[in-house]
Amino acid sequence: MAIKDITLGQYFPGESAVHSLDPRTKLIGTVIFIASLFVVDSFGGFAVCALCLLAVVKLSGVPLRFLMRGLRAVLILIIFTAAINLFMTPGVEVWRLGFIKVTEEGIYRSAFMAIRLVLLILGSSMLTLTTKPVTLTDGLERLFRPFGKLGLPAHELAMMMTIALRFIPTLLDETDRIMKAQMARGADFESGNLRERARGLIPLLVPLFVSAFRIAADLAMAMEARCYRGGEGRTRMNAVEFGKGDYAAFALCAMMLAFAILSRKLNWF
Amino acid sequence: MQIRVESLSHIYAEGMPFETVALEDINFTIESGSLTGIIGHTGSGKSTLMMHISGLIKPSSGRVYAGGTQIGLKTKESREAARKIGIVFQYPEYQLFEETVLKDVSFGPKNFGFSPQECEEKAKKALELVGIDPDEKGKFSPFELSGGEKRRVAIAGVLATEPEVLILDEPTAGLDPRGHREILKIIEQIRRLHKPTILLVSHNMDDIAAMADQVLVIDGGRLAMDGTAAEVFARREELASMGLGLPSTSSLLSALAARGMEIRTDIFDEDEAAREIARALRQD
Numbered sequence: 001m002a003i004k005d006i007t008l009g010q011y012f013p014g015e016s017a018v019h020s021l022d023p024r025t026k027l028i029g030t031v032i033f034i035a036s037l038f039v040v041d042s043f044g045g046f047a048v049c050a051l052c053l054l055a056v057v058k059l060s061g062v063p064l065r066f067l068m069r070g071l072r073a074v075l076i077l078i079i080f081t082a083a084i085n086l087f088m089t090p091g092v093e094v095w096r097l098g099f100i101k102v103t104e105e106g107i108y109r110s111a112f113m114a115i116r117l118v119l120l121i122l123g124s125s126m127l128t129l130t131t132k133p134v135t136l137t138d139g140l141e142r143l144f145r146p147f148g149k150l151g152l153p154a155h156e157l158a159m160m161m162t163i164a165l166r167f168i169p170t171l172l173d174e175t176d177r178i179m180k181a182q183m184a185r186g187a188d189f190e191s192g193n194l195r196e197r198a199r200g201l202i203p204l205l206v207p208l209f210v211s212a213f214r215i216a217a218d219l220a221m222a223m224e225a226r227c228y229r230g231g232e233g234r235t236r237m238n239a240v241e242f243g244k245g246d247y248a249a250f251a252l253c254a255m256m257l258a259f260a261i262l263s264r265k266l267n268w269f
Numbered sequence: 270m271q272i273r274v275e276s277l278s279h280i281y282a283e284g285m286p287f288e289t290v291a292l293e294d295i296n297f298t299i300e301s302g303s304l305t306g307i308i309g310h311t312g313s314g315k316s317t318l319m320m321h322i323s324g325l326i327k328p329s330s331g332r333v334y335a336g337g338t339q340i341g342l343k344t345k346e347s348r349e350a351a352r353k354i355g356i357v358f359q360y361p362e363y364q365l366f367e368e369t370v371l372k373d374v375s376f377g378p379k380n381f382g383f384s385p386q387e388c389e390e391k392a393k394k395a396l397e398l399v400g401i402d403p404d405e406k407g408k409f410s411p412f413e414l415s416g417g418e419k420r421r422v423a424i425a426g427v428l429a430t431e432p433e434v435l436i437l438d439e440p441t442a443g444l445d446p447r448g449h450r451e452i453l454k455i456i457e458q459i460r461r462l463h464k465p466t467i468l469l470v471s472h473n474m475d476d477i478a479a480m481a482d483q484v485l486v487i488d489g490g491r492l493a494m495d496g497t498a499a500e501v502f503a504r505r506e507e508l509a510s511m512g513l514g515l516p517s518t519s520s521l522l523s524a525l526a527a528r529g530m531e532i533r534t535d536i537f538d539e540d541e542a543a544r545e546i547a548r549a550l551r552q553d
Contacts, residue, residue, distance in 0.1 A: 174363075177358060177363075178363065178364055180320065180325045180358070181356075181358045181361065181363075181364040182364060182376075183325060184323055184325060184354075184355065184356045184358075184427070185364075185376055185377035185380060185426060185427065185430060186352070186376075186377055186379075186380025186381050186430065187376070187380055188380070202366065203364075203366045203376065206366035207363050207364055207365065207366050210363070210412070211363055
């Protein structure tokens with residue numbers, strides 16, 4: 001059940017302006033968005049960031065309800081952060097029960113951190129929701145290519161990520177299949193104490209590892225059969241170039257960052 | 270055990286943008302001790318249907334009964350009934366995990382709470398049934414065996430639980446002709462000795478025509494046809510539109526009939542087909 005709820009890292013098919021942006025634009029845009037969230041030190045600043053995000057969401061056609069579902073997976077983290085800030089911040093006491101006390105500063109900080117975290121998660125979800133994993137690693141490879149001169153194997157790293165992402169669904173299917181096959185033979189993955197449960201995983205993990213190695217060997221052979229020799233001199237089938245939309249996106253991001261810095265300097269709210 | 274499926278539907282990822290209807294309003298009955306062939310294009314929902322019958326997944330709506338007990342509920346009776354249904358998945362050799370062949374085949378009985386001696390007895394019996402000598406190969410690691418042997422050991426792993434309903438999901442996929450024949454022989458043997466209700470999913474129309482008492486055709490998540498092999502394979506055009514072929518005997522006989530020969534087309538046995546062709550030729 002839980003796997004289905006995680007929209008973080010999932011792709012939402014579409015053909016909107018946001019979907020068709022260069023992956024590099026979206027990567028840099030996300031980094032700027034995250035940076036803005038950390039520059040901002042007021043609720044007013046957050047409102048600006050949230051408005052920008054909302055505009056991107058509307059433009060992308062991703063339903064807001066679907067986006068919010070991604071928060072469910074990290075709800076505990078958000079509540080935990082909010083609670084820590086609420087009870088641990090020293091300052092003017094508002095309410096007290098035994099050694100637990102709530103301060104004015106605590107309420108402010110707690111709300112502040114919760115909003116930052118929520119915006120952070122929603123913003124980064126938008127990147128993966130509107131970009132296919134393979135396009136995303138493509139973008140990463142091109143962004144990191146200049147570092148190749150310093151010895152960073154950008155292509156190899158991107159290829160590893162592409163393959164890893166590509167095989168997540170395959171391995172999930174395989175896990176599901178093996179689990180069902182063993183369940184049909186009476187295997188129990190759900191009851192018993194921790195020790196029994198760990199032991200119960202052996203009938204799942206052994207075949208899964210065997211499958212993973214088999215798939216890896218097959219893939220290596222298929223790649224070599226098509227003369228794969230690493231990144232040098234390789235060209236792309238879908239070469240992406242910056243277009244009008246990308247420049248507009250950059251302008252928007254720059255404006256948001258400027259607002260964030262300004263809001264800090266001018267001490268809004 | 271009789272199997273009854275009532276208005277069964279299954280929807281994947283309900284309420285999500287990727288929602289897909291895998292099965293829609295399926296109804297049929299399978300008699301105890303019969304062999305039913307299930308055919309359909311890849312992705313038609315056959316495997317999903319088989320998982321419902323073995324109680325491994327829960328239907329979005331509808332019910333599955335085995336011997337009068339509803340399958341897939343949390344009650345004790347429902348679980349007891351589900352135990353009597355064994356399912357051999359596609360490429361079952363990928364489920365092998367134990368150190369020795371004998372241990373792997375004993376896994377099922379062990380989970381069902383039989384004593385170590387009983388488990389070993391059942392495992393040995395199952396291995397003999399699939400033509401593997403437990404004394405010779407029982408101590409081997411399952412990963413040392415050949416592809417065909419692995420497949421047979423995995424089938425034995427399901428047979429060791431002594432199922433009253435045996436579901437086989439493309440048991441011959443990816444095997445060479447000899448491996449293919451061996452699996453068919455094993456199925457015949459199981460039928461003769463234990464008379465379970467068998468559901469055989471296959472792309473091989475010859476096997477289906479030769480063995481099945483009843484044939485179900487699944488197309489796009491719906492039950493398109495339900496009848497004897499002769500009834501189903503007579504609807505040649507409809508099958509072709511679903512991307513399904515005919516058994517080799519009937520496709521030869523239909524080709525001859527299309528050329529104007531007066532000949533029966535509902536014969537699935539090679540010798541009988543040869544005699545029918547000879548008869549038709551003499552008549553001309």
